[in-house]
Amino acid sequence: MKAIELFKDRTVYSFEVFPPKPDVPIEKIYETLAALETLHPDFISVTYGAGGSVPGASTAEICRTIQEKHHTVAIAHLPGINETRESVLKKLAQFKALGIENILALRGDRNPNAAPKDDFHYASELIAFIREHGDFDIAAACYPEGHPEAPDLDTDIAHLKEKVQAGASHLISQLFYRNKDFYVFREKLAAAGISVPVEAGIMPVTSKKSIERMVSLCGASIPKRLAKLMARYADDPASLKAAGLEYAIEQIMDLRENGADGIHLYTMNNPDVARYITEAIAE
Numbered sequence: 001m002k003a004i005e006l007f008k009d010r011t012v013y014s015f016e017v018f019p020p021k022p023d024v025p026i027e028k029i030y031e032t033l034a035a036l037e038t039l040h041p042d043f044i045s046v047t048y049g050a051g052g053s054v055p056g057a058s059t060a061e062i063c064r065t066i067q068e069k070h071h072t073v074a075i076a077h078l079p080g081i082n083e084t085r086e087s088v089l090k091k092l093a094q095f096k097a098l099g100i101e102n103i104l105a106l107r108g109d110r111n112p113n114a115a116p117k118d119d120f121h122y123a124s125e126l127i128a129f130i131r132e133h134g135d136f137d138i139a140a141a142c143y144p145e146g147h148p149e150a151p152d153l154d155t156d157i158a159h160l161k162e163k164v165q166a167g168a169s170h171l172i173s174q175l176f177y178r179n180k181d182f183y184v185f186r187e188k189l190a191a192a193g194i195s196v197p198v199e200a201g202i203m204p205v206t207s208k209k210s211i212e213r214m215v216s217l218c219g220a221s222i223p224k225r226l227a228k229l230m231a232r233y234a235d236d237p238a239s240l241k242a243a244g245l246e247y248a249i250e251q252i253m254d255l256r257e258n259g260a261d262g263i264h265l266y267t268m269n270n271p272d273v274a275r276y277i278t279e280a281i282a283e
Ligand code: FAD
Pocket: 046, 047, 048, 049, 050, 077, 078, 079, 104, 105, 106, 107, 108, 109, 110, 121, 122, 123, 124, 141, 142, 147, 148, 149, 150, 155, 156, 157, 159, 160, 162, 163, 172, 173, 174, 175, 201
């Protein structure tokens, strides 16, 4: 099933997982998927080469398992920066053979230790190429606070429009902690003529270390209220986690009340966190 169909009649609720890092046994991700299936997400997306996973380590295989064993729609992430046209064609053929119909097409992060390939400079080029070479539903990333390399939010939104014009049918946002940023962003998208569904990316704060790492990687800002919570529970990880989960639940409730097209939960492969939040927001 194409993921865009899901947005027709509901507020989509989706999860993101990553392939196991080299020091984690492969079985672990299959246990995680089994636990996540019981929470009935509309789809599960699987990263590629992000956050320390080995590039290519079974993103496609994990997507196949999500679809065949867990009967859930899967989206395979595909960054283009280290790919050639030829290698993307091979991946598209593999996706087709495995029954994967949905791709989140990305540029990918620049690696200071490796020169990028020259075929796909921006996600929009990859989206156009995929559109030309297969029958896939294509999603793209968006950034409520602007992509860290963009000179300003309006310029970033102009480039986002290029992704939609190239064929992205829906958008998944970078994590953010101030819903107001998302609402202002949505208004700017409407003003720019971008009308595809936009899912809000939510990453619960579960530890000080993990959040500092994520925020430094993606450039999201920490609002005062969250900073205060992090300071108050600096030496009390259990209370910080509890407060972080409540913060994420409040964010999701507010986003739903304000008509978000979808909620995309960055699960960090932690089904307990996903379960806690899913049960708390159940209607
Ligand atoms: P683009 O849309 O190409 O934008 C990158 C920058 O280039 C922006 O600043 C944009 O404004 C600018 N730009 C775009 N077009 C032009 C143009 N024509 N001229 C000048 N400037 C332009 N990374 C991974 O490696 N693997 C993953 O699995 C992964 N999953 C992700 C999932 C989500 C939901 C999100 C939000 C991000 C994910 N990322 C992943 C990170 C992503 O690869 C990085 O944020 C990357 O830096 C940008 O990717 P993009 O697809 O948004 O790039």
